[in-house]
Structure formats: structure tokens, C-alpha cells
Amino acid sequence: MTILYNPFFFLLIAFVSLFLFRVVLIKTGLIHIVKKKWRFIEDCFHVYQFFKVPEFNESMQRNQLYQKVVVYLNSLTSIEDSDFTNLFTGKKPNEIVLRLDPNQVIEDDFLGAKIFWINEDKTLVLKIRKADKRRVLRPYLQHIHTVFDELNEKKRDLKLYMNVLDDHDGQNGRWRSVPFTHPSTFETIAMESDLKNKVKSDLDSFLKAKQYYNRLGRVWKRSYLLYGPSGTGKSSFVAAMANFLNYDVYDIDLSKVLDDSELKFLLLQSTAKSVIVIEDLDRYLSEKSTAVSLSGILNFMDGILSSCCGEERVMVFTMNGKDHVDPAILRPGRIDVHIHFPLCDFTAFKTLASSYLGLKDHKLFPQVEEIFQNGASLSPAEIGELMIANRNSPSRALKSVINALHTDGDGRGALNIGRRLSDNGSRKSVEEIGEPSGIFCKEGGHAVKEIKKLYGLLRIKSNRKSPSFDLSSGQKDS
Ligand SMILES: Nc1ncnc2c1ncn2[C@@H]1O[C@H](COP(=O)(O)OP(=O)(O)OP(=O)(O)O)[C@@H](O)[C@H]1O
Numbered sequence: 001m002t003i004l005y006n007p008f009f010f011l012l013i014a015f016v017s018l019f020l021f022r023v024v025l026i027k028t029g030l031i032h033i034v035k036k037k038w039r040f041i042e043d044c045f046h047v048y049q050f051f052k053v054p055e056f057n058e059s060m061q062r063n064q065l066y067q068k069v070v071v072y073l074n075s076l077t078s079i080e081d082s083d084f085t086n087l088f089t090g091k092k093p094n095e096i097v098l099r100l101d102p103n104q105v106i107e108d109d110f111l112g113a114k115i116f117w118i119n120e121d122k123t124l125v126l127k128i129r130k131a132d133k134r135r136v137l138r139p140y141l142q143h144i145h146t147v148f149d150e151l152n153e154k155k156r157d158l159k160l161y162m163n164v165l166d167d168h169d170g171q172n173g174r175w176r177s178v179p180f181t182h183p184s185t186f187e188t189i190a191m192e193s194d195l196k197n198k199v200k201s202d203l204d205s206f207l208k209a210k211q212y213y214n215r216l217g218r219v220w221k222r223s224y225l226l227y228g229p230s231g232t233g234k235s236s237f238v239a240a241m242a243n244f245l246n247y248d249v250y251d252i253d254l255s256k257v258l259d260d261s262e263l264k265f266l267l268l269q270s271t272a273k274s275v276i277v278i279e280d281l282d283r284y285l286s287e288k289s290t291a292v293s294l295s296g297i298l299n300f301m302d303g304i305l306s307s308c309c310g311e312e313r314v315m316v317f318t319m320n321g322k323d324h325v326d327p328a329i330l331r332p333g334r335i336d337v338h339i340h341f342p343l344c345d346f347t348a349f350k351t352l353a354s355s356y357l358g359l360k361d362h363k364l365f366p367q368v369e370e371i372f373q374n375g376a377s378l379s380p381a382e383i384g385e386l387m388i389a390n391r392n393s394p395s396r397a398l399k400s401v402i403n404a405l406h407t408d409g410d411g412r413g414a415l416n417i418g419r420r421l422s423d424n425g426s427r428k429s430v431e432e433i434g435e436p437s438g439i440f441c442k443e444g445g446h447a448v449k450e451i452k453k454l455y456g457l458l459r460i461k462s463n464r465k466s467p468s469f470d471l472s473s474g475q476k477d478s
């Protein structure tokens, strides 16, 4: 019986009872009633101020702020906690969005202050403690603007612009647009994952670097050269980049550009947050199938003109090979990142087999691996086509890939290897850093490298015969 008089026993009982009480409150949902009562009691001790945001102004024009607040509130997770919420289908398939119901209260936290929104008829009422108002209100409204802009940016429909020769209406210059709906993403591209991540983080850091570029007095742009044999995924990669960045695409057909000044004009007419692409640049240059001069292209690449618009742009140039391209185009500082798109190797093949056939492993894989090791190769496009054509039978698909590698692909990979071996020493140094298919000329991305480049520490290297490789080894060193 003495245990009953033990204070520890009482404490234990109290703890257990409290715990059980809490469990009952949570499990039965009574917690919400308790919270409401508690809020009511709290309200008695605070003085609140109310701000109305009506949907229309006195001239019956729409209040922009109302729209922004609605979008902002609908994005809050606390909307799920209000007693009534409307459910709608979203724009994407299977997407369901929540919308605040009239007469509901939604709670928000900002800078440690509690803010309540009451959805009255055609008016949103902001309720804030007087004690918090001076400190919180302005930054909070600014926060709503920012979140709204971000959400808007995310959901906007992308466009693909193409330049045309005729300009009948004269209204939109020479650009014509269609919705950009290319499904390619970084996930669907078969590519060394390390390289893919490097490109993603390069794009990410570019997006965040507005202040940085401004401080250095540089145009806020980043340019990429994608080069490699046909069907290795260069165009798909451009689409993946645009989808990743959520940028429009401006696809410049150089054969439809009448002269250098028109190329400048096209650049000036492009909007911020866009990927500007020139495909097959090497072909235009070697066949001279464009009226644009080399200097016109160089000026375009340097983006001198886009500096007047000052907003972010990504430029992408694709080529089948760099061998016959004027060195001025490839000099360091002109194109920031070079990415090589090789023919398929066994790793890329496995990625394709996984996405096209849903195969993680197969008894024919060792055979395929051996063929790749013997130097045969095909482009991912060729392998992809065979897999799509035989998608109902993975074994047949793999056999047809093996056949094609034996016949069409024989020696293509070997040729590739041969080319590498016959290259100069600097190309070998690329192989040494373990990025045969990766970014081998990547300046910047990191502040130190940008500054080095700016202040000419790397300029000495640009005079060498094969500047990209020197730069990459500089990168390796650093
Ligand atoms: N690395 C890859 N990963 C996944 N699919 C690929 C890859 N490379 C090519 N493909 C597929 O092959 C087709 C052709 O690819 P894409 O047009 O991007 O090649 P490309 O390098 O631009 O060729 P070209 O130099 O002839 O323009 C696309 O349907 C794409 O899905």
C-alpha cells in the first residue's frame, strides 16, 4: 500500500493520464475543438487589426492584390485544415487542387506572427495582432507578391518560337510561336548521371546568380555547346533544359536569317527567361548555307545586345563535331560549357532498356555488354527505335539490338576509340579526368573560377592550340 503514497507513482500516473488524454484528443479530433476554444480565449487578450482586400475597386475594376492573395492562400498547406475546402481538377493529369471556401478562416505564420485570413463574400480580410502589425505587415505583403510571382512562373505554359522569312502583319517581328510541349526531361535522357547532375547544378547556380553577374558587369547569360554524332540526344537535351528551367525556347533557323543585323534583331526580340537555340551550327558554317557572317555569329554568342535587356538567357548551340569549326567560336569564354554526346555505351544502353522496355536486368545483358566492350556502338536514337518497335517482347528487342550492333554498329564505337587514340595529348588528358562523355570545358559555376577567368589568370591558356582541354585541366587542378 505504501506505493500509493510514493510521489513518483503519482507523477507516473499523471504522465500516463496526460498521454492518454492527448491520444484521445488527437484520435477523436477533439483537438480541433480545444484549439478553437483556446484561440477564442487568446483573442480576448489581444487587440487585432483588420485589413480588407476587396475583389473589385470602386470603379468595378479587378483588384490585382485580391487575385494574388487568392493564389497565395490556395498554395498554403494550412488550407487543408480549414473546415470546408473546395476540390478541383488541376491542369496536369490526375492533379487535384484545393480552393478556399467562403466564410472559412485560414491561418498563416510569418516571421513568428500569426496571421488570419477570412474569406468573406468577394472580400478577403486579413486579421493581425496590433502588436505585430508594424513589424510584419509590409514584409508579409511583399512575401505574398513574391510567392505569387514564383507560382505564376511555375505554371506558365511554355512556348516554342521559330523565326520565319515573311512578316506580313509586322506585329510580332519575325518570331512565330506554338505551345512548347516536348516531353523530354533530364530523367528521360540516357546520360552519365554524374554529368547530368553537373549540368543541373550548373543551371541552378546560373538561375541564382543574377546579383553576381551584375556585380561583375557581365550579361546574365550562360551558353552551352552540345556536340556529338546524330541521334545522341542533343535536341532532346535542349528540350530537357527548357523544361527544367521552365523557359521558352527560341529556335533560330539560320537559313532564314537574311543578314547579321537581322540576327541581332531576333536576339533583341527574344524575351527574358528563354533558351535560344541554334542547331547544327557546324553545318551552317561549313556549307555556308546562311547569309550570316562569322562575326555576326560571334557577336550573337557574346550576347552584347542582350545586355540591353539584362535578363537571364541560356544559349545553346548544337554540332555534330567540332573538328572543322572556326577556333574563334570555341575559344574560352565564348561558350561557357561544352558537353559531348557520345554514341551509346553499355551504361547508356541499360538506361534505355530500363525506360523503353522496363528492364533492369536480362540474361542477354552480358552478351550486349561484351559487344560494347569490343567497340561496337549505335546511337541512342537507333537503339531506342529498335526497342520501341519490339516493346512487346523485351527478348526480341534485345536480340534486334544485338543484331544491329553486329551489323550496323560494328566498328562505330571502335572508330570512336580510334579517333580518340589518334588525337593529340590534350584530348587524352580529357580521358584521364574520367569524363570522356562529359563537360570537359566548363568554366565558371563557381565564383573563384569566374573571377580567375575575368582577371585573366586563364587568359594565358587561351593562346594555346587546344584551349578547351587546357581549361579543363586547369579545372582539374583547382
Ligand atoms: N541519350 C538519349 N537518351 C534518351 N533518348 C535518346 C537519347 N539520344 C537520342 N534519343 C532519342 O532519339 C531520338 C533522336 O534524338 P535527338 O533528336 O535528340 O538527337 P540529336 O543528337 O539531336 O540528333 P541530330 O544531330 O541528328 O539532330 C529522340 O526521340 C530521343 O528521344
Ligand SMILES: [Mg+2]
Binding pocket: 234, 235, 236, 279, 318
Ligand atoms: Mg538534333
